[in-house]
Amino acid sequence: MIDHITIAVGDLPKSKLFYERTLEPLGYRLSFGKEDVFWAFDVGNGCLFEIQRPDSEPPLTRVHIAFRVNSKAEVDAFYRAALEAGAADNGAPGPRPDYAEHYYACFVLDPDGYNIEAMINEA
Incomplete structure (x- = not known):
């Protein structure tokens, strides 16, 4: 099972607002994060969809998938x-x-x- 997927976004505050609004009709909510670093959205079954700054430190890359x-x-x-x-x-x-x-x-x-x-x- 996929536990979480993380993608790099160009403008973290703008993307946070975008995903808060667009995921709301699906019942998905902002779960946790760290200002100016990343945000995680609970997408059910203990799984997360995450967004991060594109210049995040390793081990992260522009796309990250955790099984x-x-x-x-x-x-x-x-x-x-x-x-x-x-x-x-x-x-x-x-x-x-x-x-x-x-x-x-x-x-x-x-x-x-x-x-x-x-x-x-x-x-």
């Missing part, structure tokens, strides 16, 4: 398989306490340079 998995072992296996398939390392598997207390993830760059993540956020 929610069932275990840390799956995060590790995804990472190994991606590297074997030709991905570039963008963050080895491990805890990401700055994201959330139980967040465990890895990041790779696909052949087009997009940041792809496998993650779990459970105790």
Whole structure:
């Protein structure tokens, strides 16, 4: 399952307002964010649609997709398989306490340079 998708936008305040208005009829709401950095919209089932500044720091890229998995072992296996398939390392598997207390993830760059993540956020 896709946990979240993040895209870079040219004008963060303008895009925040745009998505607040256009997602409202679908029942999607602004969930959290950080002023001048990114905003996350709850799109149901624990999934997020996020917008960010285009000059965000790595591991983020202009397009970011995070796959929610069932275990840390799956995060590790995804990472190994991606590297074997030709991905570039963008963050080895491990805890990401700055994201959330139980967040465990890895990041790779696909052949087009997009940041792809496998993650779990459970105790």
